[in-house]
Amino acid sequence: MADPDDTDLEQFGFATRAVRGGQHRTNEGENSEPIFPTSSYVFSSAAEAAARFSGEQPGNIYSRFTNPTVRTFEERLAAMEGAECCVATASGMSAITATCIGLLKTGDHIVSSRSIFGSTTLLFENFLGKLGIETTFVGLSDLSAWEQAIRPQTKLLFLETPSNPLTELVDIAALATIAHRSDCLLVVDNCFCTPALQQPLALGADIVIHSATKYLDGQGRCVGGAVCGTRDIVGDSVYGFLRTAGPTMSAFSAWVFLKGLETLQLRMYAHCENAIALAQWLEQQAVVIRVYFPGLQSHPQHALAKQQQTGFGGVVSFELKGGKAAAWKLIDATRMISITANLGDAKSTITHPATTTHGRLSPEQRQAAGISDGLIRVAVGLEDIEDIKADLARGM
Numbered sequence: 313m314a315d316p317d318d319t320d321l322e323q324f325g326f327a328t329r330a331v332r333g334g335q336h337r338t339n340e341g342e343n344s345e346p347i348f349p350t351s352s353y354v355f356s357s358a359a360e361a362a363a364r365f366s367g368e369q370p371g372n373i374y375s376r377f378t379n380p381t382v383r384t385f386e387e388r389l390a391a392m393e394g395a396e397c398c399v400a401t402a403s404g405m406s407a408i409t410a411t412c413i414g415l416l417k418t419g420d421h422i423v424s425s426r427s428i429f430g431s432t433t434l435l436f437e438n439f440l441g442k443l444g445i446e447t448t449f450v451g452l453s454d455l456s457a458w459e460q461a462i463r464p465q466t467k468l469l470f471l472e473t474p475s476n477p478l479t480e481l482v483d484i485a486a487l488a489t490i491a492h493r494s495d496c497l498l499v500v501d502n503c504f505c506t507p508a509l510q511q512p513l514a515l516g517a518d519i520v521i522h523s524a525t526k527y528l529d530g531q532g533r534c535v536g537g538a539v540c541g542t543r544d545i546v547g548d549s550v551y552g553f554l555r556t557a558g559p560t561m562s563a564f565s566a567w568v569f570l571k572g573l574e575t576l577q578l579r580m581y582a583h584c585e586n587a588i589a590l591a592q593w594l595e596q597q598a599v600v601i602r603v604y605f606p607g608l609q610s611h612p613q614h615a616l617a618k619q620q621q622t623g624f625g626g627v628v629s630f631e632l633k634g635g636k637a638a639a640w641k642l643i644d645a646t647r648m649i650s651i652t653a654n655l656g657d658a659k660s661t662i663t664h665p666a667t668t669t670h671g672r673l674s675p676e677q678r679q680a681a682g683i684s685d686g687l688i689r690v691a692v693g694l695e696d697i698e699d700i701k702a703d704l705a706r707g708m
């Protein structure tokens with residue numbers, strides 16, 4: 313079979329794009345995509361080298377710039393997110409860093425959701441702040457707060473939806489309208505849903521960020537990231553910074569993520585199925601005060617989740633009676649679930665946000681963010697649901 317070209321890809325369904333996108337076979341006729349572990353590429357002559365370096369002739373020069381395995385991953389993920397362009401990065405954090413440094417300058421302003429990944433908050437406050445790029449944090453679902461925080465200097469709106477760990481949502485289409493009215497770019501970190509469950513670009517967002525470390529890999533093996541968007545913004549400004557500063561993806565990691573993308577939709581549906589079953593079971597437990605999961609009727613934004621996502625995701629949080637002591641007892645009683653802060657793995661993971669991911673906040677800040685001492689987050693894996701329930705029931 314010939315390689316599908318770009319026009320085929322656009323006509324293919326999502327699952328086909330995930331399996332076939334970006335593959336360009338070599339003369340060896342391999343069925344599975346090859347890994348190209350090479351740091352540089354040879355030229356047939358001095359003149360060809362000069363033409364490549366000047367940009368007159370397209371082609372590979374050096375793997376910090378381009379690598380065939382990495383390009384296959386980029387083309388495949390772009391096809392899945394419905395993006396013109398995708399660039400792969402060494403980690404999710406370097407995707408966010410490259411986006412901000414590539415697009416912003418001193419004096420520019422960011423409006424960001426308050427409920428974002430901890431390292432992203434530190435990047436905005438400490439490091440971009442030091443460069444004179446200021447950030448205002450707002451409540452994720454409060455559209456009027458976003459609108460009021462926008463200044464003439466605002467260039468970028470940043471968010472994750474659903475949020476971690478309380479699974480709060482924002483209406484992406486409504487926020488895109490607000491962003492574009494003020495000539496701002498809307499950036500969505502789509503780590504929790506992946507393109508299998510939510511496609512922010514189709515809803516009006518300008519840039520999608522990924523930590524490929526999570527569901528795109530899906531088996532907790534490699535650290536990586538990606539930025540998806542237009543050729544102008546991502547292919548030019550973000551990539552321009554990346555290839556110069558250097559936090560690009562290795563060929564080996566790209567190959568692992570490529571294989572992850574092939575099974576992404578299947579895995580996401582399986583994560584969703586286990587998560588909804590676990591959330592409903594947790595709601596019936598006497599020691600559980602409240603369950604946070606967008607798939608539950610009791611979730612205040614259940615209708616928005618149904619409208620904007622094609623599945624509710626794999627992360628379930630719940631609050632136990634008895635505060636920290638009860639939460640630690642439940643965690644320590646597990647025998648199968650992994651006690652680790654990672655998520656998006658076939659293996660279920662369990663975390664106590666108040667003393668780990670949100671441990672650096674003051675008790676007042678934690679209370680304002682809704683992170684109580686009895687809160688537990690489970691990133692529901694692909695084990696048998698009855699085994700997951702039994703493992704959690706041990707310490708209740």
Ligand SMILES: *Cc1c(COP(=O)(O)O)cnc(C)c1O
Nearest residue numbers: 403404405429501503523525536
């Ligand atoms: C993990 C994570 C990141 C950071 O990604 P790394 O690959 O660890 O650098 C960013 N955003 C979200 C939502 C994450 O969960």
